[in-house]
Amino acid sequence: MSQSLVDDQAEAALGLGRPVGDGSPAEPGRPAGIRRVLRFLIRRPGLLLSAVVLVLVVLAAFWPDLFTSQDPLKGVPSQNFRGPSGSHWFGTDELGRDVFSRVVHGAQLSLKATLIAVLVAFVVGGLLGVVAGFVGRWVDDVLMRFVDVLLSIPALFLSLALVTALGYGTVKVAVAVGIASVASFARVARAEVLRVRQAVFVEASRSCGARWYSVLGRHVLPNAAGPVIVLATLDFGSSILAVSALSFLGYGAPPPAPEWGTLISDGRNYLANAWWLTALPGLAIAATVLAANRIARALDGEWARQR
Amino acid sequence: MRRYVIKRLAQAVGVLWAAYTVSFLVLDFLPGDPVSAMAGAGMDSGQTDPAQLAKLRHEYGFDKPVLVQYAEYLGRAVRGDFGDAVSTGRPVTSTLADALPQTLQLTGAALLLAVVLGGGLAVVATYTSRRWLRQLLLSLPPLGVSVPTFWVGLLLVEAFSFKLHWFPAFGNDGLRGLVLPALTLAVPTGAQVAQVLAKSLLTALDQAYVETARAKGADRWRVHLRHALRNASLPALTVVGLLVGQLIAGSVVVETVFSRDGLGRVTAAAVTTQDIPLVQGVVVFGALIFVATNLLVDLVYPLLDPRIVVASDRRAGFA
Numbered sequence: 154m155s156q157s158l159v160d161d162q163a164e165a166a167l168g169l170g171r172p173v174g175d176g177s178p179a180e181p182g183r184p185a186g187i188r189r190v191l192r193f194l195i196r197r198p199g200l201l202l203s204a205v206v207l208v209l210v211v212l213a214a215f216w217p218d219l220f221t222s223q224d225p226l227k228g229v230p231s232q233n234f235r236g237p238s239g240s241h242w243f244g245t246d247e248l249g250r251d252v253f254s255r256v257v258h259g260a261q262l263s264l265k266a267t268l269i270a271v272l273v274a275f276v277v278g279g280l281l282g283v284v285a286g287f288v289g290r291w292v293d294d295v296l297m298r299f300v301d302v303l304l305s306i307p308a309l310f311l312s313l314a315l316v317t318a319l320g321y322g323t324v325k326v327a328v329a330v331g332i333a334s335v336a337s338f339a340r341v342a343r344a345e346v347l348r349v350r351q352a353v354f355v356e357a358s359r360s361c362g363a364r365w366y367s368v369l370g371r372h373v374l375p376n377a378a379g380p381v382i383v384l385a386t387l388d389f390g391s392s393i394l395a396v397s398a399l400s401f402l403g404y405g406a407p408p409p410a411p412e413w414g415t416l417i418s419d420g421r422n423y424l425a426n427a428w429w430l431t432a433l434p435g436l437a438i439a440a441t442v443l444a445a446n447r448i449a450r451a452l453d454g455e456w457a458r459q460r
Numbered sequence: 461m462r463r464y465v466i467k468r469l470a471q472a473v474g475v476l477w478a479a480y481t482v483s484f485l486v487l488d489f490l491p492g493d494p495v496s497a498m499a500g501a502g503m504d505s506g507q508t509d510p511a512q513l514a515k516l517r518h519e520y521g522f523d524k525p526v527l528v529q530y531a532e533y534l535g536r537a538v539r540g541d542f543g544d545a546v547s548t549g550r551p552v553t554s555t556l557a558d559a560l561p562q563t564l565q566l567t568g569a570a571l572l573l574a575v576v577l578g579g580g581l582a583v584v585a586t587y588t589s590r591r592w593l594r595q596l597l598l599s600l601p602p603l604g605v606s607v608p609t610f611w612v613g614l615l616l617v618e619a620f621s622f623k624l625h626w627f628p629a630f631g632n633d634g635l636r637g638l639v640l641p642a643l644t645l646a647v648p649t650g651a652q653v654a655q656v657l658a659k660s661l662l663t664a665l666d667q668a669y670v671e672t673a674r675a676k677g678a679d680r681w682r683v684h685l686r687h688a689l690r691n692a693s694l695p696a697l698t699v700v701g702l703l704v705g706q707l708i709a710g711s712v713v714v715e716t717v718f719s720r721d722g723l724g725r726v727t728a729a730a731v732t733t734q735d736i737p738l739v740q741g742v743v744v745f746g747a748l749i750f751v752a753t754n755l756l757v758d759l760v761y762p763l764l765d766p767r768i769v770v771a772s773d774r775r776a777g778f779a
Contacts, residue, residue, distance in 0.1 A: 302478040302747075307709035310746040313731045314486050317739045394608055398713050401610045402728055414608075421614060421717075425622045432618070435611030443606040450602075 178308050198450050203444035210441050213257045214264040223251040225258035237429050238414075244429040246419065252430060256437050259411035263396060263438075266327035266412075270392040273331025276383050279340025283377075285339065286346030287369060297343065303336040312395060315406050323406045330395040334388055341384050345377035352376070386449035390442040397438050413438050468758065472751040479747035480537055483545050483740045484530055489699035537744070543737040545730070552741040555726060562722035565705045566714065569638055570645035574707075575700065577646065578653030582696075585654075586661040592697040598658060605653025609710060613644035613717035630719035641718045645710050649703050656699045667691075694765055701757035 193202045213220055233249040235241055243252035285296040303311065315329035349355060355372050363371075399405060400414030410416070413434055420430025524532075536543070542552035578601075585597035621629035622641060628637045664670065665688050673683045711724030719725075723742070730738035762768045 262653060298478070302475055302482055305475050305705075305747045305750045306479055306482065306743055307705040307746045307750065309706075309709035309712060310727070310743050313712070313727060314483055314739055314743050317731050317734055317736065318486050390606060393605075397608055398610060400606070402713065402716060402731075404731065414610075417608075417614065424614060424618055428618055431611065431614045435608060435614070438611065439607045442608075443603065446602060446606055 161247055200447055203447040206277045206444035210260055210264065210444075213260040215261070217254075217257045217261060220257045221251065221254040223254040224256045225250065226409050236427075237433070243433040244427065246427070246430055247423060252416070252433060255411035255416055256434050258436070259413045259416060262323050262406055262410060263393065263400075263413040266323045266330075266396045266400075267389060269324060269327035269390045270331035270334070270396060271385055271388050273328055274334040274338050274388055274392075274415070275381070277332070278335040279342045279381055281335065281339040282342025282344075282381075283346050283369075283374070285363075286343040286350065287373065288329075293343070296339070300336045300339045303333075308333040308395065309398070312399060316399065321404050321407075323400075323410075323412065326396055326405050330392055330399065333395070338381060338384060338388070342377065342381050345380050348389065349373050349376045350378070383449065383453045385417050386445065386452055390445035390449065392447065393438060393442050436453070465759070468755055472755055475751050476744065476747055477534075479742050480614060480740075481530075482535065483743040484533065487740050487743075530720055542741040542744070545738040546735045547729070547733045547738075554736050555738065556723065556741055556745060559721065559723045559726045562720065563711045563715070563724060564710065565638065566645065566711055566720065566722060567704070569642035570649065570707055570710075571700070571704065572684065573642055573646035574650035574653055574703075578650035579657055579696070581650075581654045582657035583684070583689065584660055585658055586665065586688075587681070601651040601654040601658070604647050604654075606645065609648060610713050611719050612647050613641070614716060615643060616640045617718070637718075637720075641714050641720060644717065645707060645714045649707055650709070652699060652703060657696040659690055659691060660695045664688040664692040690764075697757055697760070697764070701754045702750075704753040705746055708746060708749050743753045758764055 210395075217225075227250070229249040231249065232241075232245055233247050235245045235249075239246045241251050241253065243256060246252055246255070281296050281300065285293040285300075306314075311331040311333040312326075315332055317324060319325040319329060345357065349375060352372075355368060358368055358372055396405075397412075397414035397417075400412045401418045403415075403418065405412045405415055417431050417438075418432040420427065420434065423430050533543075540553055544550060545552050545555050548555065581597055581600065583630075585594050588594050588597075617629045617640060620626045627640050631637050665684075667688075670683055670688055673687050674680070678687075708723070711722060713724070714720075714729050715722045715724035716728050723745075726738070727742045729735075730742065
């Protein structure tokens with residue numbers, strides 16, 4: 154997955170490294186910026202749809218009552234195994250619970266887990282990469298060899314080892330998924346810091362007598378952040394998949410909680426007679442991941458290239 | 461060449477050692493008390509008798525300093541002994557070796573499908589001059605990397621086992637039982653192969669040698685396959701090397717979905733019962749597969765592209 158990013162890195166870096174010279178002329182005409190975003194979106198209906206899907210998922214995660222008034226945990230046993238209909242969009246499960254409501258309420262757990270995973274990967278990986286790139290020498294060697302080792306262990310195996318050590322639960326699964334993608338963040342962050350560190354303006358500020366922390370904070374970090382943030386959006390999609398895979402395997406929140414992966418593994422028992430129990434929650438996951446990946450792709454080059 | 465191989469082998473051993481160390485840190489060191497976890501997993505119920513805990517602790521060497529434990533475990537691991545699985549009492553190495561053939565069948569078939577389908581998609585998408593077909597084909601790989609594997613598996617079971625009765629829904633029996641799991645596992649891998657190959661094919665088709673070959677009168681299909689594809693296949697090969705580890709790990713999900721026996725099922729069970737030695741064995745095995753395939757890919761590289769001189773030890777990219 155990081156392959157495309159590595160290829161595009163130069164382009165992405167070019168685009169995202171530019172705001173220093175590019176942002177200032179656009180400053181007075183702020184409506185023009187908004188118009189530009191709108192034009193960009195309208196020319197790409199798929200991207201617009203992706204943004205809408207992601208906004209809906211975020212809304213569902215924070216205000217599930219906007220979408221459904223039915224209880225995700227309590228069902229009407231007499232109404233079990235109803236197919237999708239006007240009153241139950243996604244049908245009902247074996248206990249007569251409304252599946253749509255469970256998917257909507259599940260967004261909270263799944264999105265929370267995903268955000269924690271991305272945050273862990275971003276912070277830990279970013280820190281490793283920045284330290285390695287900024288300090289250099291043997292610190293760089295040691296940290297990057299460590300990152301190589303992390304990369305050599307398949308991500309799912311690493312997550313499973315962490316789950317074995319930490320135990321079950323949404324947050325623990327999220328941390329396990331996050332740690333498993335630390336390595337790619339460290340690599341990108343290091344590459345960016347190395348690139349920016351050699352820039353003329355960094356040298357200039359050094360020669361003006363700026364302390365190392367102000368060089369790092371004022372010049373290196375802001376200019377190195379772009380590609381790492383793009384990686385974070387890319388990682389968002391794959392983290393949703395990884396988190397839902399682990400909760401499908403049964404390591405997520407305990408049973409009544411409607412985590413997306415758990416919903417599908419519950420529905421698996423009724424695959425032969427109630428297709429909607431697996432198909433529709435899975436569609437929600439797929440749509441969210443697809444939307445996140447599409448937006449990541451737009452950030453990763455398309456936006457910078459179109460001016 | 462020989463010096464290069466020896467150097468790479470030494471690197472591979474170093475990575476394996478480090479992977480073992482990481483798994484040791486994560487599994488034996490990170491949690492508060494692996495012994496009570498093991499006692500809870502190995503015994504029937506949660507009754508943990510302190511005397512028995514102390515005995516277990518002594519048996520596993522947890523009463524010794526961490527560094528001594530590490531040295532002892534490492535010494536055994538070098539000889540291929542990862543201890544005994546807590547839940548069954550059988551040696552980890554033979555437990556994994558017994559489960560491996562089934563999983564290798566599955567991942568081998570999936571890899572083949574991924575390369576054939578993903579590669580075929582990329583070749584056709586870049587060859588066709590019909591715009592709609594190209595766009596349709598190129599929109600499939602982003603879809604393939606976005607769908608949850610377990611969901612794809614369940615949908616396939618639903619359609620081809622329960623509705624059409626073409627293939628069995630679970631179990632390990634024969635070639636027919638392999639089709640759906642291998643297809644499921646091939647979806648994300650094939651999608652990534654297709655993405656990388658399509659991209660590098662498009663780059664290759666822009667090169668001057670393609671124009672030269674066309675100007676000399678070679679027909680389009682021949683130029684596409686003999687000239688562009690040959691040059692474009694190297695990045696795809698690198699990706700395949702990186703994806704093999706992912707395929708092995710993906711067997712955890714796919715074997716669970718299809719209730720197949722194999723390494724993945726063993727792993728899932730080991731995590732559920734917190735069987736630390738077994739999980740550790742799996743992690744190191746995963747790293748072994750990764751290191752071995754990448755070594756293989758690096759050795760195959762010069763055969764495909766004579767321009768790559770082996771003596772240069774640092775190449776661009778992430779070999």
